[in-house]
Amino acid sequence: MDKVKLRSTIAAARAAIAEEERHAASIRIRDSLLDRPWVQMAGLVACYWSIGTEPATHGLVFALWKHGATVMLPVLRPDNDLDWAVYDGPGTLAPGRFGIMEPVDTRRGVDAIRTAALVIVPALAVDRSTGVRLGRGGGSYDRALARVGPNVPTVALLHEGELLDGVPGEPHDQPVRYAASPGGIVRVGAARTAG
Template sequence: RVVREKSLRIYRQLIDMPAYQLARCIACYVSIKNEVDTRIVIQKAIDSGKQVGVPVTRKDGDMNFQAIAGLSDLRPVHYGLREPVPDSQKVLLSHTIDLILIPGIAFDRRGHRIGSGGGYYDRFLARTEAVRIGLSYAFQIIDRVPAEPHDVKMDLIVTENEVIKI
């Protein structure tokens, strides 16, 4: 219940942002466990006419975003993740994505994040000019995230309490 309430507050902050309002094509993670719940973001964006892509991971360590028509396109894969059935015709080209919503275990106010360790997002973010927004609970904002040269910083971080501009 707390996850749902905080996620809804984050969603409300997000949809007021010009970066969201102007975006025609959004890439968004599909939340699992206690991550900021993205189901409402995904469905409402689709309902408002935005194109939405969700991650499809490959065994070679690469990740693409694939357009979906709705949450019903998702199926369980591994580690509790839900992905659409891979379809190369629906893969979003990185230069067509206006905004990407990114999960993290922790973020700092300089825009650095700690991910889940696979490096999928760092590799993808290096290939796109999309506005990068981290979705986070306030308690996940820490003083300093150790940063590597290949780490890609967020442009903004949205919590239930604030929008952090980097």
């Protein structure tokens, strides 16, 4: 299946998930992540403010912040690359491009993600054997992930059934190391053999 068709199929499946089920799933993802020592110890976390039918990150971002982590959220630039700014509580967000909530803090630049100890990204699907993630097609997160160090945990958040065999990939696609869904956190791609 090509990327366009797969995106359409997953978008339709996500739209069919009841709001209560989506909310409960997001809580399970949040709690599963917060239970991991490598999440608890991450002093600087790059995350995102979820929209639409994505697994909700609002509670996760708030919990990370309340537990003392510095949380950076993306700010979409005109060239579709991602700048980063620090989240400093619920009142520090404002609608940005396309209405997506962004921090009002000073922009830290596209390279700020290099300093993150944990990176959490959106995805429509992840390939279990390669770690390739299917995004929305703009390439923003592939550019951001290309700046992340080789030992930094990168986690894509998914609904059940979105960890797949055979997600189509292209040379510019940047794999993630983990997929988190309501069923738990799974190592994917080359990282699977590393433990």
